[in-house]
Amino acid sequence: MANQPINQSDHIDGLHAFIENDSHNHPEWINHRRESAFNHYKDIFDEQLRTPTWRNTKLNSMIDVFFEKDFSKQKTTLDNFKPDTYLDNSVRIYFHSGLFFTDEDLPTYIKFLQGQYSEECPSLFMLENYSERQSIPCLLNNIISKDALLIETAENQHVERLIHIIHMPHQNANIAPRLKIDLSKNSSIKIIEEHLQSIGSIINNCVDIKCEENSSLQYYQVSHAQNDSHQINNLNLEQMADTDVNIFNLDLGADSASSLNHLKLNGENSNVSCSTLFMPSNDRSSHHNVIIDHLSNKSSSSVNYRGVINDHAAGSFFGKVRVEKEREKTSAFMQNKNLLLSNDSRISTVPVLEIYNDDTECSHSATSGSLDKEKLFYLKTRGINEFDAKDFLIKSFIDELIAQIKSRQLREYVNKFILDYRGN
């Protein structure tokens, strides 16, 4: 499951060639920043693959595919490719061929940044941020991204309509969407990102969130299952005082699917809950990483990741909570539970607490195993056959997590995909 050594010089050369060949499409300042990201990438690549965050993630296979792509052949039309399910009363935004677009008038708090790249443009800070982060996927995103979506609430603005962002790559597409969410003071919003993968696609998604005082965010991600595709989600969150953020991620499995959520609680009474359900099957893999920094007193976090792993699939969880010595009265809860449905399914789980302050309430747990035999026996003694009893237990394992989705509309939406997926 661990990354194998790859020919670094080949892919570094390939990446540099891509930047040079594509440079005539962009102003000099973008090319300069791409070079900067490339130099960071080159320096950290080897070291990062050995870190706990990426050790079990099949980044190599994604990077190999990345450099096999001929970017010049990426299509620019939509190919009538739209999802067959919509959420009522939502603002729908699509991402295709590297660009965001919509078929309605955009509310003022949403902006597409395409064509607005200039050194004075507000989008600039995004590029800087991504370079500083020094993460392999973020740097790759920085190198190939063409567009960004900015969602920026005003003070005291409570957005009622759900924002539904639908990523629709075509076959063999290599896309790098990036989303910036800025919540001003006393504002709230609900956002769902849905990734409709295509055969051979690579989605390397970067989301950057900042929540100012007393703001509230519900953020959901759904990644649909697809063979021969690769999915990486990078999420960086910073919360100021009195903020409340709920994150839910459903990963139905790709050839290689992974996430890195870095959550920073940077204000008193900032609360975050982050849940992920990953369900790889066949030969797919799902790898999820979450790091929580309690940077302020009285901050609280709740992490709940569940894996349902079938066939020959593999999964991993790496979670770390950090509380520095001077941070008091924080609370952190971290749990990872995994259900292995076959003899060949695999899981690696590493929950870590780094707590340097005694005035902290923390707990972590991780369990992995097959379906509980005593529960199966109990259900069967009530007349329920083996197949249905197993199905009940898997469903109950999933439903316990789904119940944490606050919005009933989204709970039902997510449930539908799980039912369809399991039905197949």
Add this chain to the structure above:
Amino acid sequence: MTQILLIKDLYVDVGNTSIVNGLNLEIKSGETHAIMGPNGSGKSTLAKTIAGHPDYKIRSGAITYMDQNLNDLSIEERSNLGIFLGFQYPIEIPGLSNTAFLKAAINAKRKYNDLDELSASDFLIDLKEKSRMVDIEQSFLSRGVNEGFSGGEKKRNEILQMLMLEPVLSILDETDSGLDIDSMKVVASGVNAFRNDDTASLIITHYERLLNYITPDYVHVFHNGAIIKTGDIQLAKDLEERGYEWLINP
């Protein structure tokens, strides 16, 4: 009275250990049998063996339920044919609501017996009435199966399942353990409501006190996996006073 259960010269192993050793027992319709005995005497093993737990292997002997060899029947078939086991430690299944679970169980039984599924309204009427009988609040029914229930609530939930499934043979494994006196009365009234000329009960208990509310026709004393004495309710009272020693080492 027809024969419901017949156990003949039964030996049961768990792993390499022999737990039930030459047990004989006959239960007829309309009868209530109580099995008492010290810890480790094999009472719960007998209950789980009848229900079909895969870890409990019949080495020799036979259990016949309504003229069918139980060994030929799966766990769910036994249930669908009318055997109910009330668990000593009811299992918690968070994420699966009590209502959904009960409905699935009832419809599984109806399907097995070639009956149409129960309509949602008929099911809910029945559920409401029977949950009232065992003092279970409606809000409990939407919670996960036994999730966060107290010991008494779990046992009452077992009796609710029994009443809903309407079994022929009800085996209650230490349903009274951990119950306060009020809960015990509720459980006993539920069990008594189930008693009629066509059904039978096998009640496994440590104490005589439950039998003050459910009067058995027979009381059996279990030791080393076999019945060493059979009597009526007076035997239970004697055991309460004198313990088991006078029977085990006379």
